[in-house]
Amino acid sequence: MRRVPLFLTGAAAIFFLAACQGPQRILDPRSPSAARIAELWWVMFGLAAAVTIVVLVILSFAVHRGQQRQRGVDPGRVNGATLVWGGGVIVPVMVIFYLVVYTVRVGADVYSPPDTNPDHLVIEVVGHKFWWEVRYPQHRITTANEIYIPAGQTVRVLVTSPDVIHSFWVPQLHGKIDMIPGRINNIWLRADEPGLFRGQCAEYCGSGHALMAFWVEAMPEDKFAAWVDRRRAPAPEPPHPEIARGREVFLQAGCHECHATRGAPLPPRLGQVGPDLSDFGRRRTIAAGTLPNNRGNLGGWILDPQRIKPGSRMPGTALAGDDLQALLTYLQSLR
Known part of the structure; x- marks a missing residue:
């Protein structure tokens, strides 16, 4: 049984520290606006911790009085109305009022234009x-x-x-x-x-x-x-025959009907459905952060995107092996 509080303490620590790690850590701000939001988080956390401590102290006090009664000791009388009105009404209202005012001020600071410079x-x-x-x-x-x-x-x-x-x-x-x-x-x-x-x-x-x-x-x-x-800058001509062949596959397979690229001639109103691929080769991921951008993942994505990202509007493309390799070379050359 003694292991249960230790386990709960560790689980709580992991929960509270979850926001401190990873690529989306909110408590590692890198801008003035994010710093104000992190500051608000710490204020709310501090007040919540203070309220928790006060509640635990009152609870401990109540438990102690109960133990005194069990031993036949008169713990004395406590004014219950004072506790109810003070701890149950006045203090919570003050804490909530402060948080509302502080949150509104932070929101105004964060979402207001920083200046009137028209050249942003x-x-x-x-x-x-x-x-x-x-x-x-x-x-x-x-x-x-x-x-x-x-x-x-x-x-x-x-x-x-x-x-x-x-x-x-x-x-x-x-x-x-x-x-x-x-x-x-x-x-x-x-x-x-x-x-x-x-x-x-x-x-x-x-x-x-x-x-x-x-x-x-x-x-x-x-x-x-x-x-x-x-x-x-204008897109350069493919510097290698395999890249030129990949561009032809891109057009023949109908990729251009949804995706635009610099250097690939497109009829009007085409290439506007899916992501622009003009700099695809330098991107870190495929399918909006779903997979690292490497040759193997790209091949799997082209052949069966629904397996990788269900709900995507991109259909699968059945290509011969040589055509797929040429298309991969072309897409990876786009920078």
Whole structure:
């Protein structure tokens, strides 16, 4: 029986420390907004701990008085009305009132525009079932499932959705913001220093919800500028016959009907259903954070995406072995 409290203590410690580890650790903020949210968490945790301690003290006091009565000792009388009104009404109301006021102040600080600078970098993020479309309207760049921002700069992110409600959340950089069909919401991101931060859809949106993640990479300003220049540059011709053959397979197999790539000629209104693949070769993951981006996983994804991510709109593609290998080479060359 003595092992039970020890087990419960360990389980509670694991529960409370779960937010401290992993790629989405909310208690390791890397931006002013995330720091304010973490501060709110610690305030709520501190008050909850204080209330718990007070309750345990009162409980211990009551148990002690009961033991005294069992031994025939008169513990004296306690004014029950004072305990009920003080501990059951006045103190809880004061704690809740303080938390409400403090939470509203934090929310106002976090979600208000940081300044009136009209030259902020603007990024448009569209949540689809179940992937992320990312657009840079000032640079005419479109990508997917990865967001690149300059470190040390405030970036305005406009979010929406064409299908169901999603929620955009990068715990180390900011709080959550809903992506509602027919409405544009905005959030301000700022990374204090270069780094890689994982984001996640935080609103249940269907069978693929748990497999709808993305990455935010904060770069030094010169590297971000170089990335913009590289993406805006015309796509080079395939430098190798196998890559050229892979591009032909991409077109012949109908991949271009959903996916756009730089350098692949597309008829009007095609290539707008699925993620833009123009820089697919440099992405870290496949299918919005579902699998590491390597040749084996990519081949399995192309052949049978529903086995890997049920609910995805991408159909399976039956390709001969040589055609599949050429297509993999082409996709991995896209940077």
